[in-house]
Amino acid sequence: MDQKIMDLARLVEQGRGLVVFSGAGMSTESGIPDYRSPGGIWERHRPVMYPEFKAHAWAREDYWRFYQEWFPGFGQAAPNAGHRALGRLHAAGLLRGVVTQNVDGLHQAGGVPSSAVVEVHGNVFDTACLNGCGHQEPTAEVLERFTRGDKDPACPGCGGVLKPTTISFGQNLDPTALERAAQLCASANPLIVVGSSLVVTPAAELPLAALAAGGALAILNRDPTPLDERAALLFRRPAGEALDALAGALLKN
Ligand SMILES: [Zn+2]
Numbered sequence: 001m002d003q004k005i006m007d008l009a010r011l012v013e014q015g016r017g018l019v020v021f022s023g024a025g026m027s028t029e030s031g032i033p034d035y036r037s038p039g040g041i042w043e044r045h046r047p048v049m050y051p052e053f054k055a056h057a058w059a060r061e062d063y064w065r066f067y068q069e070w071f072p073g074f075g076q077a078a079p080n081a082g083h084r085a086l087g088r089l090h091a092a093g094l095l096r097g098v099v100t101q102n103v104d105g106l107h108q109a110g111g112v113p114s115s116a117v118v119e120v121h122g123n124v125f126d127t128a129c130l131n132g133c134g135h136q137e138p139t140a141e142v143l144e145r146f147t148r149g150d151k152d153p154a155c156p157g158c159g160g161v162l163k164p165t166t167i168s169f170g171q172n173l174d175p176t177a178l179e180r181a182a183q184l185c186a187s188a189n190p191l192i193v194v195g196s197s198l199v200v201t202p203a204a205e206l207p208l209a210a211l212a213a214g215g216a217l218a219i220l221n222r223d224p225t226p227l228d229e230r231a232a233l234l235f236r237r238p239a240g241e242a243l244d245a246l247a248g249a250l251l252k253n
Contacts, residue, residue, distance in 0.1 A: 002245060008233050009249035011190045011216050017096040019188035020086060021207055022239075025195020025222055027102050029080040029240045032073065045069070050171035054130065054161060057152040064146045064153070067124075067164065071143060074103075074124050079110035081240035082194065085247035087111020094250055096188070099181040099206060101196060103166045118181045120173055120206075122165035131160030139164050173202065182209050189215035190232070194239050198225040 012018045024034035045066040052059035079087075087110040089095040097116040098107050103124045107117045127142045129135040135157040142162055145153045155162050167173055185191060191210035198204040198221075207227055211217055219225055220235040220242050228234055235242050 004233055004235065005242065005245045005249055008190070008192070008218055008246055011218065011232065012094060012246075012250060015189035015216065017187055017189060018089070018094060018192065019096050019184050019190075019210070020098045020192050020194055021185065021196065022098060022100045022102060022107070022194045023196025023198075023221075024102065025197075026082060026100070026239050027077070027080070027104050027106055028195070029082065029238060030077045030104070030106055032077050032102075032104050032106075047169045050168040053163065053168060060161065061151045063163075063168075064143065064151075067139070068143060068147065071124060071139065074105070075140075077104060077106060079106045082243040083107055083110025083112075083240075085110075085240075085243040088247050088251060090116060092251055097184045099184055101200065118177055118184060119165075120177050120181050121167045122174070124164055124166055126165045127162050128165055129155040129158060129160045130163055131155065131158050133158040133160060135160075135162075137162075178202070181206055185209040186213045186215075188213075190218050191215055192218045192220060193225070193227070193231075194220045194243065195222075196225070197221060197223055198227055 048059050048063040053063055083106050086095055086098065086107065090112045098112055099118045099120060100107055101121050103121050105123055105125055108114050125139055127137055127139045133155060135155050142153050153162055185206045186209040188210040191207055193207055207217055211230055216232040217230055218233040219228060219231040220239055222236060
């Protein structure tokens with residue numbers, strides 16, 4: 001067994017609660033590309049800014065057209081060894097929760113219950129009414145209406161504007177999700193950052209909450225991050241394999 005994985009397992013065993021903060025690198029092994037990378041979907045679609053989306057039916061039509069292309073890949077994706085390892089750790093009482101920048105729902109599919117996952121950038125599968133009437137429905141159903149010819153699908157309850165819960169350019173993060181994420185990170189020891197380059201704010205600042213509260217930080221990412229110097233352990237290896245090894249060390253399976 002890899003000595004660094006053993007060191008990480010010891011941090012988890014001796015700490016007061018493991019929390020994982022994940023980004024795009026967590027899901028690349030599930031075939032979900034980092035959409036900010038070169039060749040990503042934003043090179044074929046003009047980004048729709050949130051104020052435009054709220055104000056104009058044509059912008060909403062552009063956005064739903066983009067979603068028609070973007071959405072199917074998520075339905076086909078399956079959790080990878082890393083997601084499943086976190087599911088096993090949660091089931092064993094060794095993972096307090098996950099804060100994720102990902103919108104793919106794969107942590108839940110991998111076995112971490114929704115109540116223990118904070119999605120700071122929303123989720124592609126959920127659509128909600130922007131009027132705050134409380135209406136929610138599966139994105140797949142709204143897309144079906146769009147595909148059948150409803151170019152500006154509206155809330156069936158109040159007629160308001162419907163939008164997937166994924167955060168758009170120019171849209172603020174949900175303050176409730178952000179507050180839950182900050183609390184979870186502040187309670188973490190250790191906090192493991194997985195597959196995030198920690199450059200997109202404000203989510204990228206969440207690991208600082210763990211450090212400020214005295215929690216240890218471990219970073220598992222392909223590329224350097226601004227917090228590497230503050231990490232107790234640093235891994236440059238695929239997320240799935242490393243988390244699987246960690247679960248193996250902790251669960252002695
Ligand atoms: Zn509504």
